[in-house]
Amino acid sequence: MSETREKIISLADKLIRVNGFNAFSYKDIATPLEMKNAAVHYHFPGKADLGIGVINEDLQRFTQQTNKWQKLPEEEQLKHLIDVFRKHSQAGNICLMGSLAPDYNTLAPDMQRKVQEMCRAILHWLTNCLENGRKNKRFKFKGNAENRALLIITNLQASLLMSRVLGNTIFSRISEQLLDDILI
């Protein structure tokens, strides 16, 4: 992939997390990268193409990371996931889901599908992690793993939102209580 393309995606990713998808413009990409508006359109004809590019990159990174953790005990895997969110919290970012879901109704259909795909991928991984962790006596929780994954992922997503408003002590309080609930 071209270097310019990567720079655009990386900046767009940041802008989506900091200001939201509908709150940045092609100018916000072009000016800092010292190119013209139209150059961004050359790489990503429509804004949805750019959005999809960002999600694809994120999804790929997620897959790479979870693959790296594959052989670790499940509680370590979960802690790694929480660390990804913690880093975003410290950078003042929110997660892609937390940023794109509120704007969901304003997104182009193919970008909506990508958001769905990302959402399902994370949920699927966490469900497996919880299921295996319980089997291996590393986690304890009530109910089925999929529902538990929903609870945890919503905690993490919204903790970034709340951190932005009330300061990022919120994040550590939520993530610690969350681990305390589930670890044996």
Next chain:
Amino acid sequence: MSETREKIISLADKLIRVNGFNAFSYKDIATPLEMKNAAVHYHFPGKADLGIGVINEDLQRFTQQTNKWQKLPEEEQLKHLIDVFRKHSQAGNICLMGSLAPDYNTLAPDMQRKVQEMCRAILHWLTNCLENGRKNKRFKFKGNAENRALLIITNLQASLLMSRVLGNTIFSRISEQLLDDILI
């Protein structure tokens, strides 16, 4: 308060929850209410004034509702709170916090303060509800009530976001598991 003002606030509230604060314009308010752009500016000079108006109304409604529940057993109070979110989920809305927090960085400082105020009010009420509920042997949970309130409120907020993307069976799964965790 003037009738027009109320209509504007009510429509703005809906638009914030459906499309987000930065995704609606004065035209989206004026046209359905059969008035001109400038008439909305007459009642709310800047967009932040409108946003603050919406939050104030919401905050007032929240206080009225929780006052009405005051004498109920705590598990009933919590169920009522969840019902408020459920109704929004069914209407395809997200909550004000879920909508405004992603856009937080783009909001005017006085509107940011209002968002904070709303956030604290809800958190404060839920913390008290949980604390009393545990004292009265109606709830059981680990850790302090404030952290538990954070977990529950983030579950509810983000469940509306996830419902929008994956369909609103998500909401009931989350709210049921949540109650099952905490009820004795």
Next chain:
DNA sequence: AAAAATACTTACTTACTGGTAAGTAAGCAA
């Protein structure tokens, strides 16, 4: 009856949005 406040409309400005058409310099391939 005059003055003033209320609730608008008309008509506009400034600034920016995503997007496009046409042109170009540099590199590569036959």
Next chain:
DNA sequence: TTGCTTACTTACCAGTAAGTAAGTATTTTT
């Protein structure tokens, strides 16, 4: 060396954003 592609720039488009100044009709107050 000709033809084609890549990666842009220049110059522009129509549309929309928030916001405002000035005027008007209606009601309320003095």
